[in-house]
Amino acid sequence: MASLTFSLHRQQWRALWQLTKPRVVLLIVFCAVIGMLLAVPGQPDVGRMLAATVGIALVAGAAAMINCLVERTIDARMHRTAWRATARGDVSPAATLLVALSALGLGMALLIGLVNALTAWLTLATFAGYAIVYTLLLKPNTPQNIVIGGASGAMPPLLGWVAMTGEVSAMAMLLFLIIYTWTPPHFWALALYRRDDYQRAGLPMLPVTHGARFTTLSIVLYTVLLLAVTLLPVALRASGALYLLAALLLGARFLWLAACLHRNYADELARRCFRWSIHYLSWLFAALLLDHYLFIALRF
Ligand code: HEM
Numbered sequence: 642m643a644s645l646t647f648s649l650h651r652q653q654w655r656a657l658w659q660l661t662k663p664r665v666v667l668l669i670v671f672c673a674v675i676g677m678l679l680a681v682p683g684q685p686d687v688g689r690m691l692a693a694t695v696g697i698a699l700v701a702g703a704a705a706m707i708n709c710l711v712e713r714t715i716d717a718r719m720h721r722t723a724w725r726a727t728a729r730g731d732v733s734p735a736a737t738l739l740v741a742l743s744a745l746g747l748g749m750a751l752l753i754g755l756v757n758a759l760t761a762w763l764t765l766a767t768f769a770g771y772a773i774v775y776t777l778l779l780k781p782n783t784p785q786n787i788v789i790g791g792a793s794g795a796m797p798p799l800l801g802w803v804a805m806t807g808e809v810s811a812m813a814m815l816l817f818l819i820i821y822t823w824t825p826p827h828f829w830a831l832a833l834y835r836r837d838d839y840q841r842a843g844l845p846m847l848p849v850t851h852g853a854r855f856t857t858l859s860i861v862l863y864t865v866l867l868l869a870v871t872l873l874p875v876a877l878r879a880s881g882a883l884y885l886l887a888a889l890l891l892g893a894r895f896l897w898l899a900a901c902l903h904r905n906y907a908d909e910l911a912r913r914c915f916r917w918s919i920h921y922l923s924w925l926f927a928a929l930l931l932d933h934y935l936f937i938a939l940r941f
């Protein structure tokens with residue numbers, strides 16, 4: 642086992658790092674950290690926060706590696722993913738599995754030992770939800786794959802919250818709901834301009850099974866739902882005016898792009914919509930945090 646790990650060259654380690662989908666995991670960790678900071682009114686326990694952040698990042702990276710391992714044949718058929726080391730055969734399935742399981746084990750050990758058991762089990766369930774339920778069962782079988790599987794991707798802020806408090810609160814579930822309703826517009830925008838890839842790979846993504854018009858309409862409807870859901874923290878008096886302004890402005894731009902896409906479809910517009918989905922979520926979560934600190938500063 643050790644000889645296999647140490648016999649990997651530097652280039653293979655770099656390739657394995659890419660399999661962890663680092664930019665996706667970065668945003669996942671960002672949302673988890675904001676969940677942690679929102680959960681505590683004052684100074685957070687920095688040691689616990691660090692352990693939770695590294696633990697969640699390791700398990701998320703491991704989930705992404707398993708996804709690449711399971712999908713290596715499919716990935717080889719798609720332009721977007723054909724470069725992956727698992728698809729090209731640059732790293733062996735055994736090495737990928739070993740590194741992924743090591744990251745999973747290390748992440749779980751950190752969460753169990755230095756955070757709390759509930760966070761550890763919820764993170765493990767999230768891992769299984771993405772690496773097994775979404776990747777093996779949902780993705781190849783139903784166009785609703787990301788609507789159901791999106792529950793895994795939506796977990797990070799809730800995991801962050803539970804890491805600091807040991808319990809699931811209404812606000813933690815609201816943060817989950819925000820990412821859950823954000824996932825369909827995020828993914829379907831990409832699936833639209835990558836539909837030829839998905840068709841070639843034989844994956845039943847919504848633009849392949851139901852066409853562009855139905856998909857753009859679905860994006861508009863989910864974006865309306867998302868805008869409504871993002872107003873709930875204000876309705877529940879958990880967030881204030883700064884967040885409200887950000888949610889309205891960011892949501893209005895998302896909805897505008899979605900409506901343009903539905904009115905007059907173009908691949909370039911779908912690409913812009915996808916890119917905006919990532920900026921949108923980053924700024925929305927940043928606004929939640931700024932608003933939280935502004936509230937604390939004004940109270941004292
Ligand atoms: C089941 C849920 C999700 C699906 C199916 C999905 C799908 C995808 C796909 C296929 C890409 C690759 C785009 C490319 O490289 O061409 C992507 C990119 C990305 N996704 Fe998601 N995503 C999901 C959830 C999430 C979540 C929860 C986050 C973060 C909170 C996220 C953040 C990102 C980011 C930051 C990128 C850009 C990566 C880059 O530029 O390399 N995604 N997503």
Ligand SMILES: CC(C)=CCC/C(C)=C/CC/C(C)=C/COP(=O)(O)OP(=O)(O)O
Nearest residue numbers: 665700701704705708764767768771793794
């Ligand atoms: C423990 C924890 C927090 C886990 C998080 C799980 C996780 C990594 C969720 C992100 C979802 C994601 C990268 C989807 C990509 O879709 P895809 O797999 O269909 O994309 P692909 O075609 O690029 O492989």
